[in-house]
Every structure is written in C-alpha cells, then in structure tokens.
Amino acid sequence: xxxxxxxVTADITQLSLDAIVNAANERLLGGGGVDGAIHRAAGPLxxxxxxxxxxxxxxxxxPTGEARITPGFDLPAKxxxxxxxxxxxxxxxxEPELLASCYRSSLDLAAASGITSLAFPAISCGVYGxxxxxxxxxxxxxxxxxxxxxxxxxxxxxAKIETALMTALT
Numbered sequence: 001x002x003x004x005x006x007x008v009t010a011d012i013t014q015l016s017l018d019a020i021v022n023a024a025n026e027r028l029l030g031g032g033g034v035d036g037a038i039h040r041a042a043g044p045l046x047x048x049x050x051x052x053x054x055x056x057x058x059x060x061x062x063p064t065g066e067a068r069i070t071p072g073f074d075l076p077a078k079x080x081x082x083x084x085x086x087x088x089x090x091x092x093x094x095e096p097e098l099l100a101s102c103y104r105s106s107l108d109l110a111a112a113s114g115i116t117s118l119a120f121p122a123i124s125c126g127v128y129g130x131x132x133x134x135x136x137x138x139x140x141x142x143x144x145x146x147x148x149x150x151x152x153x154x155x156x157x158x159a160k161i162e163t164a165l166m167t168a169l170t
Contacts, residue, residue, distance in 0.1 A: 004151040005143055007165045012155045013041035017117040019072070019079035021106050023124065026084050028053060028061040028068065033126040034157070043074040050082070065101035067109045079115060081106045085124030088131065096138055099124055103142035110150055119153040122161045132161050136168035 028050040030039040049070040053061045067083040086098040124130035156162035
C-alpha cells in the first residue's frame with residue numbers, strides 16, 4: 001500500500017488525524033518553527049510529557065533520525081510523534097539517510113501505536129536548511145515503502161514546499 005499520500009498546505013496543528021509529526025530538536029523541549037507551533041497549540045502538558053522522556057545521553061531525548069511519541073493534549077490529533085531531522089550540511093554528513101530514518105522511525109512508531117492517519121511537516125526544510133526538492137523525494141520514497149496501511153498527509157508550510165512535494169509524488 002503506502003500510496004495513500006496527499007499534500008496539503010495547512011497548519012499542521014489544526015489537523016484532526018490520529019497523529020501529527022513534530023520536527024523537533026534532540027532535547028524535545030520546544031523550539032521554533034513547527035516545533036514551537038505544536039507546543040503552543042498542544043498546551044503545557046506536552047512539554048511535561050516531553051520532559052518525562054528519558055535522556056539517552058546528556059541533553060538528548062531523541063537522537064537525530066529517531067522518533068518518540070506523546071499524547072496530543074489540546075491538539076485535534078490524538079498523538080504527537082516527535083522526530084529529529086538532520087541539519088543540512090551539504091549532504092556529506094549522512095543527511096539523506098538520517099532524513100529517511102526520520103520518516104521510517106515515525107511510521108514504525110505509528111504502526112506500533114495503532115495509528116492509521118498521520119501528517120508530516122517538511123522535516124528539516126525550515127531552519128535546518130535541507131533543500132526542499134531533495135527532502136521531498138526522500139520523504140515520498142520512504143513513505144511509499146514504509147507506510148503500510150497508514151494514510152499519510154504531507155503538510156507544506158509554503159508554495160515552494162508544496163510544489164516540491166507535489167513534484168516528488170509524480
């Protein structure tokens with residue numbers, strides 16, 4: 001399956017799905033961009049839930065390429081899956097593999113949690129600087145091979161990301 005993928009330009013915090021994915025940082029304590037928006041919309045209990053996730057090493061609750069899950073609290077989505085994308089450094093620091101791992105890890109965690117509908121933001125395409133066209137191709141290819149029965153929504157934050165996602169789908 002895995003071909004149940006749609007692209008929308010929307011506010012991911014407003015989507016009524018089983019889960020939304022947060023493009024988080026390794027600390028899982030909120031930040032800018034979609035991370036900050038999700039934390040604001042979910043309310044203060046999300047930060048408490050993130051703080052309760054044990055650190056795997058000092059200051060790191062979720063290493064780059066991995067995923068963790070919390071309730072959605074005040075969001076329409078029941079769950080938030082937090083994943084940490086790579087910072088773009090030209091592509092020579094394992095960025096494509098780490099980005100694909102974000103999508104795989106999130107989908108694996110969703111499947112294990114009984115989630116059937118999931119929305120992803122454009123992971124690493126904001127302040128982390130990943131080129132949208134390359135990131136979109138990785139996202140779509142990984143989702144197609146790993147989504148199984150999960151209906152996936154790819155959420156664009158602007159027209160450039162939407163175009164890159166739509167191109168990657170074709």
